[in-house]
Amino acid sequence: MSVGFLVDNLTSVMLLVVSFVSLMVHIYTIGYMQEDEGYTKFFSYISLFTFAMFMLVISNNFMQLFFGWEAVGLVSYLLIGFWHHKESAVEASLKAFLVNRVGDFGFLLGIAVLLMFFGTLDYAETFTLANQVNGQTIFGDISVITVICLLLFVGAMGKSAQVPLHVWLPGSMEGPTPISALIHAATMVTAGIFMVSRMSPIFELSDVALTVVMLVGAITAIFMGLLGIVQNDIKRVVAYSTLSQLGYMTVALGVSAYSVAIFHLMTHAFFKALLFLAAGSVIVALHHEQDIRKMGALRKKMPITYFTALIGTLALIGFPGFAGFYSKDMIIEAVHFSNLPFADWVYCAVVFGVFITAFYSLRMFFIVFHGESRLDRHTEEHVHETALSITVPLIVLAIPSVIIGYLTIEPMLFTGWLENSIYIDASVHGSVAALKEHFHSAFSLMLHAIVTVPFWMMVGGSLAAWVFTLYRTDWAKKIQERFHRTNYVLESLYGFDRLNDIVFVKGSRKLGEFLWRVSDMTIIDQIVVNGSARLMRFMGSVIRPVQTGYVYHYAFFMIIGLMLVLTWVLVVGENPLIELGS
Amino acid sequence: MENIYLTIVLAPLIGAIIVGLAGHRLGRTLSHSIAILALQFQRSWRFMSSIIMCLMELKYSMKTSTPGCRLADLI
Numbered sequence: 001m002s003v004g005f006l007v008d009n010l011t012s013v014m015l016l017v018v019s020f021v022s023l024m025v026h027i028y029t030i031g032y033m034q035e036d037e038g039y040t041k042f043f044s045y046i047s048l049f050t051f052a053m054f055m056l057v058i059s060n061n062f063m064q065l066f067f068g069w070e071a072v073g074l075v076s077y078l079l080i081g082f083w084h085h086k087e088s089a090v091e092a093s094l095k096a097f098l099v100n101r102v103g104d105f106g107f108l109l110g111i112a113v114l115l116m117f118f119g120t121l122d123y124a125e126t127f128t129l130a131n132q133v134n135g136q137t138i139f140g141d142i143s144v145i146t147v148i149c150l151l152l153f154v155g156a157m158g159k160s161a162q163v164p165l166h167v168w169l170p171g172s173m174e175g176p177t178p179i180s181a182l183i184h185a186a187t188m189v190t191a192g193i194f195m196v197s198r199m200s201p202i203f204e205l206s207d208v209a210l211t212v213v214m215l216v217g218a219i220t221a222i223f224m225g226l227l228g229i230v231q232n233d234i235k236r237v238v239a240y241s242t243l244s245q246l247g248y249m250t251v252a253l254g255v256s257a258y259s260v261a262i263f264h265l266m267t268h269a270f271f272k273a274l275l276f277l278a279a280g281s282v283i284v285a286l287h288h289e290q291d292i293r294k295m296g297a298l299r300k301k302m303p304i305t306y307f308t309a310l311i312g313t314l315a316l317i318g319f320p321g322f323a324g325f326y327s328k329d330m331i332i333e334a335v336h337f338s339n340l341p342f343a344d345w346v347y348c349a350v351v352f353g354v355f356i357t358a359f360y361s362l363r364m365f366f367i368v369f370h371g372e373s374r375l376d377r378h379t380e381e382h383v384h385e386t387a388l389s390i391t392v393p394l395i396v397l398a399i400p401s402v403i404i405g406y407l408t409i410e411p412m413l414f415t416g417w418l419e420n421s422i423y424i425d426a427s428v429h430g431s432v433a434a435l436k437e438h439f440h441s442a443f444s445l446m447l448h449a450i451v452t453v454p455f456w457m458m459v460g461g462s463l464a465a466w467v468f469t470l471y472r473t474d475w476a477k478k479i480q481e482r483f484h485r486t487n488y489v490l491e492s493l494y495g496f497d498r499l500n501d502i503v504f505v506k507g508s509r510k511l512g513e514f515l516w517r518v519s520d521m522t523i524i525d526q527i528v529v530n531g532s533a534r535l536m537r538f539m540g541s542v543i544r545p546v547q548t549g550y551v552y553h554y555a556f557f558m559i560i561g562l563m564l565v566l567t568w569v570l571v572v573g574e575n576p577l578i579e580l581g582s
Numbered sequence: 583m584e585n586i587y588l589t590i591v592l593a594p595l596i597g598a599i600i601v602g603l604a605g606h607r608l609g610r611t612l613s614h615s616i617a618i619l620a621l622q623f624q625r626s627w628r629f630m631s632s633i634i635m636c637l638m639e640l641k642y643s644m645k646t647s648t649p650g651c652r653l654a655d656l657i
Contacts, residue, residue, distance in 0.1 A: 041605065043614050044617070047620060048594070050621055
């Protein structure tokens with residue numbers, strides 16, 4: 001193995017996305033962090049993050065990949081806890097760090113098993129040997145390839161925040177908003193998606209692993225989307241939508257539509273970075289207020305933020321013509337054509353997910369920008385559009401959020417542009433081939449949308465959001481009271497945090513306490529340290545009477561000893577001293 | 583070509599080191615300028631135009647059934 005670079009079309013897409021979003025975030029940061037004391041430190045960190053992300057995507061072997069993988073995790077930890085005077089930020093950074101280590105442990109194990117069976121960490125050599133290793137088993141009759149894929153996917157679950165390792169991402173919103181846009185929406189969280197796509201020659205050999213990937217993705221897409229409905233923190237709504245969209249990408253990976261996952265990764269990076277930055281613009285304008293219940297009617301006061309947020313929202317909900325429409329529609333269609341077990345259920349989940357996405361996205365949009373103003377008087381008087389360094393990145397990001405899907409769907413998915421990077425066994429997994437067969441043009445896809453179920457789901461979700469937030473606001477409260485148990489489950493985030501707190505946090509505390517009592521207090525303190533002292537004292541008390549200080553007592557013992565030796569020689573007939581000496 | 587890749591990757595690291603170590607002395611404007619310039623090393627006009635050309639070529643190659651370009655070659 002040698003350190004090197006692998007620059008193919010997959011790498012190029014990632015480089016383009018990372019560097020473009022990173023640039024916008026750099027510019028945005030000038031305005032957003034202008035009053036912060038750690039201004040230069042912040043720029044240093046985001047540059048360091050960009051370096052780490054480049055290392056991750058450009059690597060040609062697992063060691064370099066792991067280096068980049070860990071480096072982005074470290075910088076993410078530093079940036080979530082950037083405002084270290086806030087206790088919540090410190091806790092969130094620690095949570096992110098620890099949960100990511102769980103995923104990384106699986107990832108490292110996967111690399112270790114891969115090295116054990118392939119004998120190399122180089123991508124090219126690994127992919128060449130994949131078919132040879134395919135028949136081998138481990139732990140009885142479990143396929144080695146399946147084990148490797150599942151372990152690598154555990155790493156992807158941690159980094160790309162898939163259930164149940166998703167808990168760190170909403171908490172990471174404690175960090176500055178530019179970081180939420182760059183790391184926790186557009187780039188780092190997609191590292192898992194990129195990694196699985198890069199490993200497609202291995203994943204293609206295990207239907208079990210692919211099915212697990214698909215199911216985890218579907219669970220994340222639907223259940224995290226539902227959580228977005230009950231959130232009132234503007235950044236957390238966008239964070240849960242990120243989790244849901246990452247679930248969509250994972251579903252695409254599961255049905256072997258790797259290129260579609262990368263396509264959604266790219267479009268999502270633009271519109272999600274836009275939405276986060278727009279949320280940041282609102283937060284700055286309202287003096288760091290993040291509760292959407294204290295916002296409203298900002299449409300006229302912040303027109304640039306309003307229009308760019310509208311574009312981002314339309315792209316997210318998959319409105320025909322916008323970037324998100326093409327990528328999400330392709331994922332749904334890919335699942336439709338999949339022949340994996342449970343693909344039908346997953347299809348229903350991702351289609352219903354469109355309704356949920358439209359509902360929570362537009363709910364937030366309507367509450368923030370439309371309806372009645374709920375700002376306090378002081379804020380109401382002073383609220384205005386944010387500085388150019390904030391609005392310019394919004395405008396620039398809004399452009400690809402509209403056109404990038406239309407422009408790139410054909411080249412990226414149907415011309416074999418990613419064929420040199422991604423391998424699909426078309427004889428077994430025919431989703432992408434079926435997509436290609438049914439695709440005519442980007443324009444016709446847009447026109448055709450009106451007769452598809454996802455489109456009407458999107459319309460339904462949008463109408464529901466309008467009804468509950470603008471038309472009949474009392475209905476939302478009534479439904480909340482009527483379904484209070486469901487509401488409780490959603491507001492308690494399905495109990496994941498509580499479970500983690502009871503099992504892992506309190507469990508590890510109790511384990512530590514047990515080890516402290518048994519190991520430290522009993523074995524080390526009582527037995528080893530105090531025990532040896534007691535033993536010495538006991539031995540001393542036994543031997544002390546012999547040490548009288550009288551010479552004739554010592555002479556007496558010497559004579560006794562000599563007599564014992566002589567007796568030995570006479571009875572046994574051997575000289576013990578000679579034997580001892582020899 | 584290897585050198586270009588190396589520069590693309592290392593430029594943000596160098597930017598991070600300079601801004602991290604000397605940020606207070608350099609001041610805010612110079613610090614963010616260095617960070618942005620380091621990031622922009624690869625985003626020259628040539629790079630952007632190459633991507634556009636590549637996408638156009640792909641559309642063309644699809645219609646004429648000729649092999650498309652590799653974006654990576656154009657970086």
